[in-house]
């Protein structure tokens with residue numbers, strides 16, 4: 001006789017995260033970050049965006065950045081619906097006035113697609129550092145004074161505190177802080193990426209690690225640097241005014257040439273250094289419209305951290321289906337997820353019709369399916385290698401897994417060239433503006449020799 005299925009443990013849905021994760025909450029003082037979790041809060045933040053002003057001033061720390069990233073990261077909002085909100089922002093808003101914003105959203109779609117292709121390789125240097133220094137000259141230990149905000153440089157210390165206390169940093173600050181960590185302190189970018197992942201409410205190996213690799217020059221032809229002039233231009237004197245290093249000893253008060261000479265051994269990779277990514281792998285990634293499955297009899301729904309919304313397509317396909325969210329204990333430990341991020345996720349989960357469990361995700365989903373005699377698990381796609389491993393385990397247990405896709409952000413008529421964002425954007429931009437997908441736009445002429453090439457910011 002087959003053994004009867006083990007009964008499900010009680011749902012942890014209403015258990016406060018401080019009780020679920022007492023160790024983290026005891027060691028990590030800020031228990032709440034800059035944004036509240038959940039769809040209602042997300043829609044409130046979406047209603048407040050100003051994508052037109054964004055195009056003019058997003059590089060300034062007080063500019064109209066939208067702070068939607070935690071909602072996009074956790075699928076509380078989709079890129080497609082944020083794009084729609086931007087395009088219909090004001091009845092007379094021409095698409096060209098929100099071009100920059102839609103283009104910026106595309107960086108997330110792009111990063112997620114690259115992550116889907118490279119998987120765990122996202123943690124390896126794609127290319128060698130172009131600093132003339134071997135990878136071995138970058139320290140693997142992350143400096144405590146940066147973590148604690150005690151370097152003595154007012155800007156760096158303020159950003160470190162802001163990260164820890166709020167879980168958010170402006171894009172420019174992320175670049176500046178990453179550049180300081182990697183180039184001034186000569187620390188392995190992976191250590192900085194792990195630090196960000198712990199604290200950012202939007203922490204995501206896709207955008208995060210690509211951002212760090214870009215700054216480090218392991219995914220770019222040259223390292224990213226900034227100086228005091230750029231800081232004052234975009235941030236005013238809010239840091240320098242109180243900085244003990246302002247009059248003497250500011251490490252950023254120099255020209256780019258002087259900084260390069262001080263920090264690097266050259267402009268190319270050190271002899272014998274190589275990267276881990278064969279870029280041909282990203283050259284022609286098939287693009288096909290995602291298929292929507294048929295509703296099956298006897299299915300359970302698995303909701304995961306990449307689509308924490310009541311509009312989750314698997315949840316809406318099975319409005320009465322038993323649904324589960326599982327706190328992935330091993331992942332939380334591996335990423336050392338902060339208390340404020342757990343609070344954010346908890347607030348998202350509380351709005352969902354799900355039974356909440358914790359532990360080994362595949363084992364718990366299998367337990368739910370068995371408890372309901374189900375042979376199908378309906379879920380939403382994710383680019384993470386961990387998601388793939390869980391799906392493999394579910395299938396190994398004899399369950400069929402359905403992937404319910406969210407609306408696409410941009411369609412392409414050709415396989416995607418993901419080696420650089422510009423190529424990918426040429427392929428999807430027509431459709432990203434709500435038009436029918438079109439052949440790739442013609443290439444923009446390259447900057448002439450001697451002309452400066454605009455940095456990503």
Ligand SMILES: Cc1cc2nc3c(=O)[nH]c(=O)nc-3n(C[C@H](O)[C@H](O)[C@H](O)COP(=O)(O)OP(=O)(O)OC[C@H]3O[C@@H](n4cnc5c(N)ncnc54)[C@H](O)[C@@H]3O)c2cc1C
Pocket residue numbers: 058064065066067068069070072073104105106107108109111169170171172174175178196200202203204205207208209211212215
């Ligand atoms: C070192 C470094 C680490 C980063 N880590 C992350 C991360 O862990 N998670 C994350 O979502 N983004 C990350 N980014 C990208 C970017 O900084 C943030 O998405 C953005 O600052 C979030 O703030 P916002 O919502 O106000 O952005 P806005 O400027 O208002 O942009 C709107 C949305 O577009 C997307 N977006 C904008 N810029 C980028 C970008 N360069 N790459 C990918 N998506 C982008 C985000 O989803 C963002 O919410 C990182 C960038 C760098 C340089």
